[in-house]
Amino acid sequence: MLAQPADDLVHILLVEDSPTDVMMTREAFEYYKLLNPLHVAEDGVAAMEFLRREGKHRDAPRPGLIILDLNLPKKSGREVLQELKADPELMNIPVVVLTTSKSEEDVAKTYGLHANCYIAKPVDFTKFVDVVRRISDFWFGVVTLPPVKP
Template identity: 55%
Template sequence: MSNRRGEPADVLLVEDNPGDVRLTQEAFREGRIQTTIHVATDGVEAMKFLEQTGEYADAPRPDIVLLDLNLPRKNGDEVLEEMKADPELDHIPVIVLTSSAAEEDVAKLYDCNANAYLTKPVDPDEFIETVRTLEEFWLSVVRLPQHDA
């Protein structure tokens, strides 16, 4: 299965932990949906990718963004706020995938219009299963808005 354009779905993973990047890539690789995973390791890099500036001038608009909160240079909540304030980016679903289970983080991110908030399981197998469930729901079940490539 692929996205509505008949191409692999583009996923922007904003994550600075190499282990979590590897596990997420593994989960998507083993899933049934064709995806292209793009990785940004900090919030500044994520915004350059999303705004298609600098070395990311030819980057695709992602179908979804998986966003960690605790990032170098620019936190995940700042990335989310900038995305949702930009009419070119505000339609892209943002799924917060973070180690924080703090209620104040959950409330804040939903107030900033996150589409979902998931706490990363510590167990690697549970982490992979969480990502697979996320992939299935957001890229197969949910109907996402059309956007210009």
């Protein structure tokens, strides 16, 4: 899957408030031997602090990909997406929305806020792990990502 040297690995920011989904994502990384560093923000406020390198995140790496849940405490995923895409320093970071909602309205609004893709989160563990693998295969095997600004 990933044949990049360790120094060239793209950091991923997972914005997810469900400890179970965070655990399943980490297990998927381990199972498929995905080497990309995975950072977790448990709510929308923490995500923006990480991205803007504020407070305890002063030395945070700039992620090359964000996996974003929509239903977050403190600041929703939609609000995070809107702020992110309005910020010239952050707007080029690709955002994969991975959420439980299959609502056509959510899909339309999310793409209207410039999400790069929208994936309905499978409930089944095996299917969830496969979705994580497919995200990795696509974003790190097919797509050319924009350069990560330091």
